[in-house]
Amino acid sequence: MRTWRIGLYGLGTVGRGLVEILREMEQLLPSRAGARFEIVSIVDRSPERKGNWTLGKRISDDPDLILKDPDIDIAVELIGGVDAARSFVTEALKSGKHVVTANKALLAAHAAEIFPLAKNYGRHIMFEAAVAGALPVIKSLRRGLVANEIQGLYGILNGTCNFIITRMQQDRMSYADALRLAQQKGFAEADPAFDVGGHDAAQKLALLSSLAFDGLVQLDWIRTRGIVGLDRIDLQMAEHYGYSIRLLAVARRLKEGLLFRVHPALLHADHTLASVCNEQNAVFFDASNSGPLLITGSGAGSRPTAAAVVSDLVAIGNADRPECWPAAPLAAPRANQAEYEFYLRFQAVDRPGVLAHISRILADCGVSISSMHQPSGHEPVNVVLLTHRAPEDSIRLAAEQIAVHEFILADPVILPIETRL
Amino acid sequence: MRTWRIGLYGLGTVGRGLVEILREMEQLLPSRAGARFEIVSIVDRSPERKGNWTLGKRISDDPDLILKDPDIDIAVELIGGVDAARSFVTEALKSGKHVVTANKALLAAHAAEIFPLAKNYGRHIMFEAAVAGALPVIKSLRRGLVANEIQGLYGILNGTCNFIITRMQQDRMSYADALRLAQQKGFAEADPAFDVGGHDAAQKLALLSSLAFDGLVQLDWIRTRGIVGLDRIDLQMAEHYGYSIRLLAVARRLKEGLLFRVHPALLHADHTLASVCNEQNAVFFDASNSGPLLITGSGAGSRPTAAAVVSDLVAIGNADRPECWPAAPLAAPRANQAEYEFYLRFQAVDRPGVLAHISRILADCGVSISSMHQPSGHEPVNVVLLTHRAPEDSIRLAAEQIAVHEFILADPVILPIETRL
Numbered sequence: 001m002r003t004w005r006i007g008l009y010g011l012g013t014v015g016r017g018l019v020e021i022l023r024e025m026e027q028l029l030p031s032r033a034g035a036r037f038e039i040v041s042i043v044d045r046s047p048e049r050k051g052n053w054t055l056g057k058r059i060s061d062d063p064d065l066i067l068k069d070p071d072i073d074i075a076v077e078l079i080g081g082v083d084a085a086r087s088f089v090t091e092a093l094k095s096g097k098h099v100v101t102a103n104k105a106l107l108a109a110h111a112a113e114i115f116p117l118a119k120n121y122g123r124h125i126m127f128e129a130a131v132a133g134a135l136p137v138i139k140s141l142r143r144g145l146v147a148n149e150i151q152g153l154y155g156i157l158n159g160t161c162n163f164i165i166t167r168m169q170q171d172r173m174s175y176a177d178a179l180r181l182a183q184q185k186g187f188a189e190a191d192p193a194f195d196v197g198g199h200d201a202a203q204k205l206a207l208l209s210s211l212a213f214d215g216l217v218q219l220d221w222i223r224t225r226g227i228v229g230l231d232r233i234d235l236q237m238a239e240h241y242g243y244s245i246r247l248l249a250v251a252r253r254l255k256e257g258l259l260f261r262v263h264p265a266l267l268h269a270d271h272t273l274a275s276v277c278n279e280q281n282a283v284f285f286d287a288s289n290s291g292p293l294l295i296t297g298s299g300a301g302s303r304p305t306a307a308a309v310v311s312d313l314v315a316i317g318n319a320d321r322p323e324c325w326p327a328a329p330l331a332a333p334r335a336n337q338a339e340y341e342f343y344l345r346f347q348a349v350d351r352p353g354v355l356a357h358i359s360r361i362l363a364d365c366g367v368s369i370s371s372m373h374q375p376s377g378h379e380p381v382n383v384v385l386l387t388h389r390a391p392e393d394s395i396r397l398a399a400e401q402i403a404v405h406e407f408i409l410a411d412p413v414i415l416p417i418e419t420r421l
Numbered sequence: 422m423r424t425w426r427i428g429l430y431g432l433g434t435v436g437r438g439l440v441e442i443l444r445e446m447e448q449l450l451p452s453r454a455g456a457r458f459e460i461v462s463i464v465d466r467s468p469e470r471k472g473n474w475t476l477g478k479r480i481s482d483d484p485d486l487i488l489k490d491p492d493i494d495i496a497v498e499l500i501g502g503v504d505a506a507r508s509f510v511t512e513a514l515k516s517g518k519h520v521v522t523a524n525k526a527l528l529a530a531h532a533a534e535i536f537p538l539a540k541n542y543g544r545h546i547m548f549e550a551a552v553a554g555a556l557p558v559i560k561s562l563r564r565g566l567v568a569n570e571i572q573g574l575y576g577i578l579n580g581t582c583n584f585i586i587t588r589m590q591q592d593r594m595s596y597a598d599a600l601r602l603a604q605q606k607g608f609a610e611a612d613p614a615f616d617v618g619g620h621d622a623a624q625k626l627a628l629l630s631s632l633a634f635d636g637l638v639q640l641d642w643i644r645t646r647g648i649v650g651l652d653r654i655d656l657q658m659a660e661h662y663g664y665s666i667r668l669l670a671v672a673r674r675l676k677e678g679l680l681f682r683v684h685p686a687l688l689h690a691d692h693t694l695a696s697v698c699n700e701q702n703a704v705f706f707d708a709s710n711s712g713p714l715l716i717t718g719s720g721a722g723s724r725p726t727a728a729a730v731v732s733d734l735v736a737i738g739n740a741d742r743p744e745c746w747p748a749a750p751l752a753a754p755r756a757n758q759a760e761y762e763f764y765l766r767f768q769a770v771d772r773p774g775v776l777a778h779i780s781r782i783l784a785d786c787g788v789s790i791s792s793m794h795q796p797s798g799h800e801p802v803n804v805v806l807l808t809h810r811a812p813e814d815s816i817r818l819a820a821e822q823i824a825v826h827e828f829i830l831a832d833p834v835i836l837p838i839e840t841r842l
Contacts (some may be wrong), residue, residue: 021710030565031635034745126563134711136557136565143564144549144557146453147442147731214452238469275696289442289728290555291719307710310568320741324455419723 003036004317007066007097010078011044012101014129017306018076029310032131035317037310041065041072067091072216074124074316076312077101078232078307086110093123098322102129102305106205108219111210115325124322127314131204132227132281133158134304135297136311141211142323148287150212152252153263154418159202159245160195161186163229165264166277168395169235169244174299175227187279188298195223198226198262201249205262208283210252217328218250222260230264234345234413237375237384238266243343244274248418258333266343340416341370342395344385347410355383355405363399380409394417425738428487428518431499432465435550438727439497446478450731456738458731462493463484472565476751486511490622495545495663496738497730498522507531513816514544519743521733522548522694523726529624529640532631536746545743547733553578553626553702555725556718557732561704562632563744567709571633573673575789575839578625581609581616581722582648582668586685587698590656591664596648608700608721619647619683622670626683630672634679636751637731652684655766655834658805659798660755664764665695669839681755687764689836758784761789761837763816765806767823776804787811801830813837 022029022037030036043057043065047304057252058065075092077085077099085106091111092099099118101107107114107127118125128138131219132155141150156162160182166177181194182188195198202224210217227247240246241267245344249259272294276282281299286292298304348354355372362369371386376379385396399412432502443458444449451457479486487496496513498520506527506763511534513520520539522528528548529577539546543687548744549559553576562571577583581603588599592789600617605630615621623645648668659666664687671682687693693715697703702720707713713841719725771773775792783790785808792807808816820833 017710023569028635029568032563056540123493134708135714136561139503139565140561143736144560144732145728146735147446147450147728149449210514247560258739270696275691275693287555287728289438289724291722291725293556293718294715295561295714295718297714301712304712307568307708311565314567315564318741318744320739322454323739338490351422366732376473415598 001030001035001148001183002317003038004073004313005044005071006037006076007041007069007072007073008039008076008078009043009066010080011042011049011269012078013302014305014309015078017122017302018309018365021303021306021310025095026321029314033314037211037317039314041069043063044350056236058247063088067095068254074096074098074100074256074313077103078309078400080105082106082109089114093117093121093125094096094306095116096121096123098124098316100126100309100316102127102309104130104203106160108206109352110206112216116327118322119327124319124323124324125159125317126315127306127311129305131208132283133299133301134308135281135283135295136144136174136308137208137283137295138211139311140293140295144386145285145287145293150285150287152250153206153212154273154284154288155205155249156276156282157249158195158201159281160192161201162276163187163279164196164234165230165245165247168230168232169239172232174232177231180275196226196228198224198247201247202262205249205251205260209260209339212251212285212325213330214326214330216326217260217330222262222332224262225264227264229411229413231413233375233382236345237345237373240373241371241386242269242339243267243417244269245276245415246273246276247392250418256334258259258330260333260336264415266415273283338392339389340349340392341389342387343415344387344399345394345413345419346383346408347380348383349409350381351407357405357407358402362387362398365394365401367394367398422450422455423738426461426492427458427460427495427497427734428462428464428490428493428842429460429497429499430464430484430487431501432463432470433499433552433636433725435726435730436499438723438746439499441639441731442724442727442731449701450735454735454738458734460689462490465631468648484509488516493518495519495521495734502527503527503530510535511538512536514542514546517542517544519737521547521730521737523548523730524623525551525628526821529627532628533637534752536650537654537748540748545737545740546746547736547744549733550729551728553704554589554720554722555695556702556704557628557729558704558716558717558722559632560732560736561714561716562629563820566706566708566714567713569710571705571706574630575635575694575705576622576626577630577667577668577697577701577703578670579616579622579668580702581613582622583697584608584700585617586648586651586656586666586668589651589653590660592651594652595653610673617647617649618647619668622668623683626658626672630681631747633672633706634751635644635747637747638751639683639753642754643683645683646685650834652834654796654803655688655836658766661794662792662807663690665690665740666836667694667697669694671839672793677755677758679751680759681754682759685836687836689840692839712801715762720728726776760810761813762810762840763808764838765808765816765820766834767804767829768801769804770828771800771802772828772832778826779804779823780815781823782793783808783819785813787820788819
């Protein structure tokens with residue numbers, strides 16, 4: 001039975017999880033995988049972190065410990081960030097090593113360099129942990145659904161946002177309190193901007209939709225809005241109308257072309273993704289032959305992410321040749337315009353005529369209202385509107401024209417209602 | 422790029438789906454899989470079924486067309502049933518061919534022969550389509566979750582039963598009407614006994630839990646009850662108490678040992694599996710490192726099942742060596758006794774003292790009642806009871822003792838309440 005020799009770069013929480021899992025599964029893993037996996041070298045900025053539980057492994061702060069060792073078969077990159085990781089991953093491939101990484105930021109930015117490089121050198125580059133942590137969404141998409149055109153995919157890809165929204169909805173917490181709780185529980189970073197701004201979800205969507213559509217998707221094609229600005233009143237009003245709110249990452253084939261979005265959206269309570277709560281992740285694929293497929297579970301954390309890394313090690317150990325990742329860019333989507341029903345909330349001063357004004361501007365922009373509600377007990381008043389289907393741009397134009405009026409006190413909240421599935 | 426030559430045995434709905442998918446994906450599949458797949462020979466009892474759409478392929482009713490052809494790399498078995506399929510699969514392996522099959526009955530009965538045979542001949546045996554059709558549950562379990570001990574798995578594995586139960590619940594249909602509708606829609610066989618008796622789900626559970634627990638599970642270890650005897654009143658009463666009913670296939674590691682069950686069970690409305698409706702299938706894994714993982718989608722049908730077969734062809738085309746399926750039997754579980762809360766329904770004549778009698782017998786068997794309901798408007802009366810946690814055997818003993826009384830008019834309905842997840 002072959003032993004695969006591994007060099008691990010990054011001894012943070014996931015790296016430690018990997019060391020632990022490989023030790024605990026020392027018996028079971030070879031019986032399932034038909035191969036052994038041994039970490040022989042560890043590189044970390046702070047090699048003293050190793051303590052005594054990595055006994056017997058070489059350790060250094062110099063990446064060359066891995067890169068220059070011809071006996072290492074697989075380099076595992078778990079340092080995160082883009083620049084140092086890029087250098088490590090490309091050097092590892094060039095020196096003939098297979099690579100496993102959990103780094104979605106790296107691949108969202110540099111897949112166009114890294115995938116062809118791996119191909120040219122005949123090496124594996126695997127990254128199951130980069131999207132939806134423990135969930136085997138990449139293997140399910142590229143292997144399980146290999147015999148399908150993917151018509152669309154819908155993901156809840158950021159556990160931080162989903163946790164915050166769930167707590168705002170279920171416990172009536174304010175955004176600030178829910179964020180603080182997420183930070184206390186380790187679900188949110190000290191600086192949460194990258195998560196709550198939707199950028200983390202957008203990177204994952206770029207990567208996942210590149211695989212779904214067989215061509216590289218650029219990050220700047222994805223219109224990205226985060227959950228900042230959501231108020232618990234939005235969750236309450238959504239519930240009043242029978243909806244939940246989720247930060248969705250969406251990639252769809254429409255007649256007009258491809259559509260990419262990250263946005264908080266209203267989902268009807270019996271929508272497949274509405275029941276995905278707290279830090280859970282989920283991906284829904286709309287597949288031409290296999291039909292709908294939903295995968296949901298734990299998105300992140302040391303052990304779940306490390307388990308996904310191990311699944312990549314095993315995949316490399318079993319493969320005859322590397323995966324065929326898409327290397328060419330997709331054609332850029334033309335101005336991708338979508339129609340939705342919308343939820344709108346305006347915060348306004350409490351005086352007569354405001355609603356008439358708002359309705360008039362919406363009508364002038366061709367947007368028709370299906371429902372209006374002014375929840376009581378709030379000062380200033382909130383005007384909540386549901387619209388009939390309208391082009392996204394018409395809604396944003398109308399909202400801008402409304403927002404310039406002095407009776408509007410804050411940026412309008414504009415949430416599409418996802419009706420698919 | 423290598424071309425894999427395929428011999429297909431069985432030109433039923435799935436076989437036709439396979440021919441169609443391979444033709445439609447002629448461009449896309451090789452770009453994803455790095456290999457081509459070509460059906461060169463077809464064997465079918467009624468070769469005239471081929472029509473003209475299999476043009477160019479050899480066709481016969483003699484399996485030797487495949488078995489004796491040294492140029493065929495992969496034999497695909499889609500004839501179903503056990504005896505002829507067993508002979509074909511074992512002969513194919515012995516003649517050096519890889520095998521893909523969708524045949525859960527074959528593997529539930531003969532994995533102990535077929536897995537070691539494949540191993541000895543160094544050939545692949547793949548069967549993603551045998552459990553939960555299009556859902557990549559086997560690949561997710563053996564690859565995605567390879568770095569986990571599986572603590573338990575819960576499946577909705579029979580689309581026929583799930584469709585019938587969903588229609589009984591949502592449309593208040595009788596069992597007979599829902600079954601007839603399922604037959605009209607092609608979700609149920611003319612003779613539905615195998616599905617509604619839970620035997621189909623039990624075969625799939627035997628196979629899936631063998632993979633989850635790394636040792637072969639015998640079909641007769643699985644206590645199996647189907648949905649026959651369920652009345653729409655059970656669905657209504659379940660709903661009254663906040664539950665749905667689903668036919669669950671359960672395999673769990675308990676302190677006392679392994680537990681295997683197929684049974685209709687009550688699930689709280691917010692239970693992960695309660696929202697799996699109609700002909701959908703689902704599998705939930707409780708994994709030691711990755712955490713909970715739920716996969717749900719379309720279970721069956723020509724295209725979904727054929728797409729799963731293609732995923733196996735691609736897996737073979739990419740693999741360095743065959744999967745390590747478990748070949749040794751698990752130790753037989755000791756008398757596996759489970760505790761549940763239970764839902765009980767007795768149909769009784771409408772006269773004073775019946776409830777007192779029932780309560781007394783339950784008390785004598787150590788079963789305590791948490792809730793009792795006698796829905797009005799039914800003649801004869803139905804007495805519905807929810808119990809506190811009690812051993813399954815105590816419940817069945819009590820029910821037997823109650824059922825012998827002349828005031829009981831039909832077999833009692835006994836449904837466990839699954840509280841996990």
